Amino acid sequence: MTNTPTLEDVAARAGVSTATVSRCLNAPEKVIEPTRARVMAAVEALGYAPNFSARALAAKRTQTIGAVIPTMENAIFAEGLQAFQERLGEAGYMLLVASSSYDPAREAEAIRALVARGAEGLLLIGHDRDPAVIEFLATQSVPALVAWAHDAARPSIGFDNRAAMAALAARALDLGHRRIGVISAPRAGNDRARARVEGVRAAAGAAGLNPDDIPVIEAPYGIEAGGEAFDRLMETAAPSLVICGNDVLAAGALKRARDWRLSVPRDVSITGFDGIELSRLVTPALTTVHVPHRAMGVAAAEALMAACAGEGELASLCLKTEISDGETLAPPR
Amino acid sequence: MTNTPTLEDVAARAGVSTATVSRCLNAPEKVIEPTRARVMAAVEALGYAPNFSARALAAKRTQTIGAVIPTMENAIFAEGLQAFQERLGEAGYMLLVASSSYDPAREAEAIRALVARGAEGLLLIGHDRDPAVIEFLATQSVPALVAWAHDAARPSIGFDNRAAMAALAARALDLGHRRIGVISAPRAGNDRARARVEGVRAAAGAAGLNPDDIPVIEAPYGIEAGGEAFDRLMETAAPSLVICGNDVLAAGALKRARDWRLSVPRDVSITGFDGIELSRLVTPALTTVHVPHRAMGVAAAEALMAACAGEGELASLCLKTEISDGETLAPPR
DNA sequence: GTGAAAGCGCTAACAG
DNA sequence: CTGTTAGCGCTTTCAC
Numbered sequence: 001m002t003n004t005p006t007l008e009d010v011a012a013r014a015g016v017s018t019a020t021v022s023r024c025l026n027a028p029e030k031v032i033e034p035t036r037a038r039v040m041a042a043v044e045a046l047g048y049a050p051n052f053s054a055r056a057l058a059a060k061r062t063q064t065i066g067a068v069i070p071t072m073e074n075a076i077f078a079e080g081l082q083a084f085q086e087r088l089g090e091a092g093y094m095l096l097v098a099s100s101s102y103d104p105a106r107e108a109e110a111i112r113a114l115v116a117r118g119a120e121g122l123l124l125i126g127h128d129r130d131p132a133v134i135e136f137l138a139t140q141s142v143p144a145l146v147a148w149a150h151d152a153a154r155p156s157i158g159f160d161n162r163a164a165m166a167a168l169a170a171r172a173l174d175l176g177h178r179r180i181g182v183i184s185a186p187r188a189g190n191d192r193a194r195a196r197v198e199g200v201r202a203a204a205g206a207a208g209l210n211p212d213d214i215p216v217i218e219a220p221y222g223i224e225a226g227g228e229a230f231d232r233l234m235e236t237a238a239p240s241l242v243i244c245g246n247d248v249l250a251a252g253a254l255k256r257a258r259d260w261r262l263s264v265p266r267d268v269s270i271t272g273f274d275g276i277e278l279s280r281l282v283t284p285a286l287t288t289v290h291v292p293h294r295a296m297g298v299a300a301a302e303a304l305m306a307a308c309a310g311e312g313e314l315a316s317l318c319l320k321t322e323i324s325d326g327e328t329l330a331p332p333r
Numbered sequence: 334m335t336n337t338p339t340l341e342d343v344a345a346r347a348g349v350s351t352a353t354v355s356r357c358l359n360a361p362e363k364v365i366e367p368t369r370a371r372v373m374a375a376v377e378a379l380g381y382a383p384n385f386s387a388r389a390l391a392a393k394r395t396q397t398i399g400a401v402i403p404t405m406e407n408a409i410f411a412e413g414l415q416a417f418q419e420r421l422g423e424a425g426y427m428l429l430v431a432s433s434s435y436d437p438a439r440e441a442e443a444i445r446a447l448v449a450r451g452a453e454g455l456l457l458i459g460h461d462r463d464p465a466v467i468e469f470l471a472t473q474s475v476p477a478l479v480a481w482a483h484d485a486a487r488p489s490i491g492f493d494n495r496a497a498m499a500a501l502a503a504r505a506l507d508l509g510h511r512r513i514g515v516i517s518a519p520r521a522g523n524d525r526a527r528a529r530v531e532g533v534r535a536a537a538g539a540a541g542l543n544p545d546d547i548p549v550i551e552a553p554y555g556i557e558a559g560g561e562a563f564d565r566l567m568e569t570a571a572p573s574l575v576i577c578g579n580d581v582l583a584a585g586a587l588k589r590a591r592d593w594r595l596s597v598p599r600d601v602s603i604t605g606f607d608g609i610e611l612s613r614l615v616t617p618a619l620t621t622v623h624v625p626h627r628a629m630g631v632a633a634a635e636a637l638m639a640a641c642a643g644e645g646e647l648a649s650l651c652l653k654t655e656i657s658d659g660e661t662l663a664p665p666r
Numbered sequence: 667g668t669g670a671a672a673g674c675g676c677t678a679a680c681a682g
Numbered sequence: 683c684t685g686t687t688a689g690c691g692c693t694t695t696c697a698c
Contacts, residue, residue, distance in 0.1 A: 004473050006675055017685045022677060032683060047472045052449035053389040054675035057690045062386075064450075072430075073415040075408060082406040085432060089439075094446050097405075097430040099418060106422075113427050116385035117397075117450070139380050140337050223610055251614050258616070277556055281584050283591070283616040339691055350669045355693055365667060387691035390674045 005046040014042040025050060056118045065304055066096040066114030067123040068107055074221060074248055075276045077125065080147065083297030084123065091305055102221065104189055108133050115142050121304040127151055128191045143307035143314050147300050148291075149192050155314035157300050161192045164289045164321040165199030165243075168271055171323060172241050173207040175331045177269065180204065181239035182216040183229040183249050196245050196273060215239075219249055226252020227259075234260065240268060240332035247272035247279045250286050254328065265330035275324045284327035292319050338379040347375040358383065389451045398637055399429040399447030400456040401440055407554060407581055408609045410458065413480065416630030417456065424638055435554065437522055441466050448475050454637040460484055461524045476640035476647050480633050481624075482525050488647035490633045494525045497622045497654040498532030498576075501604055504656060505574050506540040508664045510602065513537065514572035515549040516562040516582050529578050529606060548572075552582055559585020560592075567593065573601060573665035580605035580612045583619050587661065598663035608657045617660035625652050 011018045016039060023030045024039040031039070042048070056062045065088055069077045085095040096114055100107035107124075111133055114122060122137065122144040137144045146156035172180070182200055185193040201211035215237045219229035226249035233242060244250035250272030257264050264270055264284060272279050275290030296319055307314045344351045349368060356363045357372040364372070375381075389395045398421055402410045418428040429447055433440035440457075444466055447455060455470065455477040470477045479489035505513070515533055518526040534544035548570045552562035559582035566575060577583035583605030590597050597603055597617060605612050608623030629652055640647045 007677095008675080018676075019678080019686080020684055023684085026677080030683075035684080047469060049445055049449055049469070049473065051390070051675050052446075053386040053395075053451055054690090055677075056386040057384070057390055057692090058675075058677040060677095060690075071415060072405065072418070073408075073411050075406075075411075078406050078408075078411065082404060082432065085405070086434070094450070095431065098428070099415065101419070112382055113385075116382050117427070118386055136380055136382070140382065223614065255614060278611065278614065281556065281588060281611065281615055340693095341691080351692075352670080352694080353668060356668085359693080363667075368667080384691050387674090388693075390676090391691075391693040393674075393693095 004051075005048045006051070007048075009046055010039065010042045010048050013046060014039045062118035062120055063092055064094045064096055064118050065121045065123065065301075065308065066098070066111075066117070066119030068098050068100055068110045068114065069125055070100055070102045071221065072097070072099050075278060076246060076248065076274050077148070079276065080293035080297040080300075083294040084301045085297075087298045087301035088305070091301075093301075093305060102186075102189075104128075104130060112136070115140055120308040121145070123147055123300055123304060125149075126191050127154060127156065128189045143304065145300055145304050145307070145314050147296055149195070150316060150318040152316050152318075155303075155316055157296060157303060157317040157319070159291060159296075159319045159321045161195035162199040162202065164291075165196040165273060166203040167199075168273070168287075168289050168323055169200045169203035169243060170206070172243070172269065172271065172329060173203060173209075175269075175329070177239075177241040177332050178209065179237065179239040179332075180209075180214050180241045180243060181233040181237050182214060182243050182245070183226060183233065183253060184216055184218050184245040185249065186218045186220060193245050200243055219252075221248070223248055223252035223255070226250065227256035229253070230256040234262075234268075241329075242268060242270045244270065244272050247274045247276050247286060247288055250288065250328075251278055251282050254282055254284075254286070265328050266333070269329045269332070271329055272326075279324065279326065286324075287326035287329035288324050289321050290324040291321050295319060337384075338381045339384070340381075342379055343372065343375045343381050346379060347372045395451035395453055396425055397427045397429055397451050398454045398456065398634075398641065399431070399444075399450070399452030401431050401433055401443045401447065402458055403433055403435045404554065405430070405432050408611060409579060409581065409607050410481070412609065413626035413630040413633075416627040417634045418630075420631045420634035421638070424634075426634075426638060435519075435522075437461075437463060445469070448473055453641040454478070456480055456633055456637060458482075459524050460487060460489070461522045476637065478633055478637050478640070478647050480629055482528070483649060483651040485649050485651075488636075488649055490629060490636060490650040490652070492624060492629075492652045492654045494528035495532040495535065497624075498529040498606065499536040500532075501606070501620075501622050501656055502533045502536035502576060503539070505576070505602065505604065505662060506536060506542075508602075508662070510572075510574040510665050511542065512570065512572040512665075513542075513547050513574045513576060514566040514570050515547060515576050515578070516559060516566065516586060517549055517551050517578040518582065519551045519553060526578050533576055552585075554581070556581055556585035556588070559583065560589035562586070563589040567601075574662075575601060575603045577603065577605050580607045580609050580619060580621055583621065583661075584611055584615050587615055587617075587619070598661050599666070602662045602665070604662055605659075612657065612659065619657075620659040620662035621657050622654050623657035624654050628652060 098110035219225035230253040272288035431443035552558035605621035
């Protein structure tokens, strides 16, 4: 059992003090060349790797940012998160990821775990959250930025879910759709899902429909669920347009439409939201709302790093979304 | 600026020593009820959260396991990783994820970062890796388990990429295909990709073909790349069967086949590998090799936790894969 | 059952 | 430019 080498071992081998070794690693310019060479040689020889916990404890900075996402399984967050982490990596920050499985209690737990592990800042998804968690973050003075949603009043970087969905719904209404059904992710604890449904309602109201007449089926996350929700919707309301809260649900609905031998968009139109790669792969390609995932990830990384460095407060940024024309939306028969 | 409360603050407020507070948190049974209640009340009141770095430094255990994956963007790893993390979470372990962007240097960096951050064990993808990294892990005595690949000689939990692909290719050869083309992920530094191509070659050889006649196009990761590789293959070899190294490439090829106005599988058969959700969503559904992602993730978590707890060494486990019948493989015209 | 005290490995003044 | 010296917040013997 080889004991992992410590700073002291390196110092001894190089014949210097631990402070000098520390400087070599953290501020090489403060050490004269020959000494540094000797130290580096010792580092190499011993295979020394600094103990992060000790460093964090002593220096009170970790160069680490945490993110809690609902799930890693679903591509909705993957693209943005990858961009987020790439930007972080370029700047020498490390990303810690935890997933909450869409469970608020797990999310709170993950947030605590990340903060305890030295996350200097946090990326969170959506605004719905126990106030106790917000307060915890405040007392710990850990900057937290919400993504995938926008709210001028709270630090967030994302887009206007309600307006984006309303625009899509308005487009469909213009085409003449009047029997509309909605498949939404569970709205409890999910402000984005709620906002999207609200968007549909608003557009319907503006078009002279009664928003309360629009059936909304909630489907837990996953493709299968999207399919089952589609079944229920067709059995009860037989809409000419099915608006889905995200691309994954839409893909499930689209698949199920095939099982029903319905032609999309001739027999029924289906729309998605998010504009992930999947939306372009299914046949026909989904008409959906394209979200600037990468831009959001990069901007979030930069904002959070600035906040961690004490360079100004976290602000809110609202990115533009656009309707991505696919082949699943057409006028009703 | 509220200073984050420390153990000492809690101790002071509860009128006990820091040792007692520590015991309340780590071994409650060692503290008598009334004291514990007082301590817990103080913890609540102060919103105390233990400093993980300090704990790690003092206790030399972190209950943390790290994973380095090539990318988060691509669903190939998402499902297994999610299962991995869920199992870890149940047992009170935390997962740290880093991604390497398929770059060996970044992977090495991520491995060091995770170890420095106290990862007691590591999940890695595939066997191709600079020996220096292996040695580093050995000197740090950090157990590392390779997943998505199998090798009886090195701790790994996965499947036989070569045999699995060979079985799929054999099935296609039985159907009468003789003009075969392969779209593979870049094989340099990717033993899984190499093994899969080898599998095709082996099956072809067994069927009396000359393995060297089979064109192999390497496509970087991503759907687009799969499509472009398909173009090149069709232009040069016009195979009756395109075997793809993974489902993402296959989805790209399938999409491109539509652009070519080729009917799949009538004009050309296309197969995938991995059996991710995507394979069932595209139209027609991909014929692919189904990999037990969740089982692999769970087994990897258990093996790694056992190794971290010193309960035995890491072993190798070979999981079974099976051909998943879709609608993209049929006899050639 | 609880407290006192000695570190864990590293950084950061402060001297020299 | 380099060494000395305190801690950072927590766990863990060893006494009481």
